[in-house]
Amino acid sequence: YKNPYDTTVWFAFPEWAYKPESSPGSRQIQLWHFILELLRKEEYHDVIAWQGDYGEFVIKDPDEVARLWGARKCKPQMNYDKLSRALRYYYNKRILHKTKGKRFTYKFNFNKLVLVNYPFIDMGSGRGVPQSAPPVPSGGTHFRFPPSTPSEVLSSTEELRSPGMFSSVGRRMARGSVSDCSDGTSTNSELEEAVGAEDRVGGPERAFRSLLPPRMPHESLFRVYGGAPNPGLPRPAPRVHPEPLSPFPISPLPGSGGLLAPTLSPALSMTPTPHLSYTPSPSMSSPMLGSHFSFNPEDMKHYLQAHTQSVYNYHLSPRAFLHYPNIVIPQPHRPTPEKPATAHHLHGPPMPLSHSLSQQPGGGEEGHQHPSPFKFKLQPPPLGRKQREAGSSMAASSSSSSSQSSSFTGSSQMTNSLLSRGPPNIKVEPISDIESEEDVEVTDISEEDEKNHNDEDNEGDIFTPTANGNSSSPSAPLPQNNNPDDDPDDEVFKTPATPPIGGGGGLAFPLISLKSEPGSQAAPISPGGTRCIPLKLRFKRRWSKDQKMEADGERDEAEDKKVRAEGEEEAERRGSEVENGGGRGEGVILGLMLPPPPTQRRASSELQRATAQLSLENSGC
DNA sequence: GGCGGAAACA
DNA sequence: TGTTTCCGCC
Numbered sequence: 019y020k021n022p023y024d025t026t027v028w029f030a031f032p033e034w035a036y037k038p039e040s041s042p043g044s045r046q047i048q049l050w051h052f053i054l055e056l057l058r059k060e061e062y063h064d065v066i067a068w069q070g071d072y073g074e075f076v077i078k079d080p081d082e083v084a085r086l087w088g089a090r091k092c093k094p095q096m097n098y099d100k101l102s103r104a105l106r107y108y109y110n111k112r113i114l115h116k117t118k119g120k121r122f123t124y125k126f127n128f129n130k131l132v133l134v135n136y137p138f139i140d141m142g143s144g145r146g147v148p149q150s151a152p153p154v155p156s157g158g159t160h161f162r163f164p165p166s167t168p169s170e171v172l173s174s175t176e177e178l179r180s181p182g183m184f185s186s187v188g189r190r191m192a193r194g195s196v197s198d199c200s201d202g203t204s205t206n207s208e209l210e211e212a213v214g215a216e217d218r219v220g221g222p223e224r225a226f227r228s229l230l231p232p233r234m235p236h237e238s239l240f241r242v243y244g245g246a247p248n249p250g251l252p253r254p255a256p257r258v259h260p261e262p263l264s265p266f267p268i269s270p271l272p273g274s275g276g277l278l279a280p281t282l283s284p285a286l287s288m289t290p291t292p293h294l295s296y297t298p299s300p301s302m303s304s305p306m307l308g309s310h311f312s313f314n315p316e317d318m319k320h321y322l323q324a325h326t327q328s329v330y331n332y333h334l335s336p337r338a339f340l341h342y343p344n345i346v347i348p349q350p351h352r353p354t355p356e357k358p359a360t361a362h363h364l365h366g367p368p369m370p371l372s373h374s375l376s377q378q379p380g381g382g383e384e385g386h387q388h389p390s391p392f393k394f395k396l397q398p399p400p401l402g403r404k405q406r407e408a409g410s411s412m413a414a415s416s417s418s419s420s421s422q423s424s425s426f427t428g429s430s431q432m433t434n435s436l437l438s439r440g441p442p443n444i445k446v447e448p449i450s451d452i453e454s455e456e457d458v459e460v461t462d463i464s465e466e467d468e469k470n471h472n473d474e475d476n477e478g479d480i481f482t483p484t485a486n487g488n489s490s491s492p493s494a495p496l497p498q499n500n501n502p503d504d505d506p507d508d509e510v511f512k513t514p515a516t517p518p519i520g521g522g523g524g525l526a527f528p529l530i531s532l533k534s535e536p537g538s539q540a541a542p543i544s545p546g547g548t549r550c551i552p553l554k555l556r557f558k559r560r561w562s563k564d565q566k567m568e569a570d571g572e573r574d575e576a577e578d579k580k581v582r583a584e585g586e587e588e589a590e591r592r593g594s595e596v597e598n599g600g601g602r603g604e605g606v607i608l609g610l611m612l613p614p615p616p617t618q619r620r621a622s623s624e625l626q627r628a629t630a631q632l633s634l635e636n637s638g639c
Numbered sequence: 640g641g642c643g644g645a646a647a648c649a
Numbered sequence: 650t651g652t653t654t655c656c657g658c659c
Contacts, residue, residue, distance in 0.1 A: 046651085048651070048652085049651085049652075091652085091653090093652095093653070095653085095654085096653080099654090099655090100652090100653060100654065100655090101653095103652085103653075103654080103655090104651080104652055104653075107651075107652070111651095
């Protein structure tokens with residue numbers, strides 16, 4: 019049973035994301051990890067390298083890559099055909115997709131894959147890197163897969179590389195680590211070396227840098243805990259119970275202790291300020307990084323304003339902001355909730371992503387065990403070719419009953435406030451709601467795949483605000499400027515606060531504002547009282563639009579049964595997880611799907627939940 | 640080349 | 650579960 023007061027939205031990662039074995043460096047390395055490893059190594063740049071669009075890479079030497087992979091997995095018979103099959107399985111997982119028209123070219127869905135598991139992202143400046151290298155959002159981002167064990171740290175892959183070298187290395191037994199296929203315990207990352215040496219020198223912090231090429235020229239907002247120490251953030255707790263097999267500095271596994279200072283995804287990292295500060299996720303960054311995308315602060319501001327307004331006006335979940343950097347959702351000042359403990363047990367098992375990063379340095383006690391649960395889930399696989407073809411007709415009658423869910427509340431504060439508040443008047447529908455965003459994603463993908471047939475584009479990713487916000491793309495998130503009602507300049511801060519939603523739950527407006535424009539505008543009611551359209555009315559209009567949108571998007575929503583079924587399944591499972599406090603708390607999260615901002619289609623459901631949330635959040639205002 | 644079903648495997 | 654292997658099809 020889900021705690022009705024807990025409106026926290028969770029993201030759930032797929033099973034594998036929680037498995038330590040799935041982590042790079044583990045003996046169960048997964049192909050995509052391996053690919054990333056290769057990509058981050060210059061030695062392999064002639065075999066595989068970032069190229070083209072953001073996250074796009076080209077396998078220059080399929081045979082070699084296959085060989086390397088085979089070596090890694092002790093599958094001598096591996097070949098590109100097989101490897102590619104494995105890669106194709108990632109399509110459904112949305113980890114990868116094919117760049118159509120380009121041979122051996124694939125693209126990571128970094129927007130959805132936030133490598134949460136590898137919070138060792140260091141914003142250090144990177145050297146020239148292809149624009150496609152961007153898996154990580156911020157500038158000069160390099161991150162490497164942390165070694166699971168000392169031996170792994172030491173193990174190297176130097177041999178793997180060149181064919182010539184390779185052979186000589188075939189049986190190399192890296193220092194202490196086993197890499198002999200015979201015992202099936204090849205543990206070493208064949209690609210570990212160079213980086214290791216370099217990183218090792220720098221100590222723990224430096225040990226985790228260097229994976230992705232730098233891309234953002236500007237100061238990175240990301241700084242999980244690699245690289246320069248963030249004075250505001252507590253450094254990762256010292257390893258408590260070293261996990262031999264864990265690739266993480268701190269075992270994310272429950273029971274291994276020190277769970278609460280896990281690794282937050284860059285996308286999830288939060289500043290220690292009292293506000294929820296969203297750090298850009300890869301997807302976020304891409305917009306600004308994309309070669310095809312240019313964005314100036316003003317535009318961004320505008321966009322964000324619009325978005326803010328949308329969220330604000332329609333009571334969409336503030337988490338929508340999490341898609342954008344520098345957005346702060348100020349929390350109403352109120353006495354510090356005295357429920358940390360409560361909050362905690364609400365989530366049961368130690369949270370994987372504990373909120374070490376959300377702790378407030380200055381805030382002190384309050385921020386302590388902030389239950390800022392994050393859960394991530396990959397989106398449902400996109401429609402298969404078959405399903406797409408067949409399914410297009412069958413439809414999406416149940417568009418409202420999407421299955422996947424992926425959303426999150428990034429605000430621990432919010433959680434706290436919610437917790438500290440009395441029983442909500444509004445019924446919260448976590449599960450169903452959560453899914454809405456997933457659908458959005460699906461929609462994005464399908465649209466892209468079917469309409470544009472252009473994988474090189476933004477690919478159903480929440481890449482760029484522009485892409486999402488300003489583009490005329492059907493997948494555009496919230497109503498944008500083209501919507502009179504949403505015209506930021508017009509109403510952003512003039513919306514009357516009158517959300518008679520949720521059975522009389524007095525709904526105050528959330529103090530949402532852009533960092534750049536602190537507070538004031540957040541005033542629920544326009545000072546001038548201009549253009550105060552009753553929210554009800556607005557909602558009504560919105561509803562109509564939504565309906566229409568839904569109809570239009572019906573086609574897109576025609577997800578194949580498979581997907582849907584899975585989604586529903588997962589949704590249910592997730593639901594129970596949420597109920598029991600978060601289920602797997604390993605916190606070993608590899609990927610994070612950042613759902614795009616809610617789309618109109620989903621506005622209604624989103625709205626519902628958001629309303630609840632906001633209502634709770636501001637009931638005291 | 641690329642896709643995806645199916646079955647097998649660990 | 651995540652491939653690996655095989656294969657027919659486009």
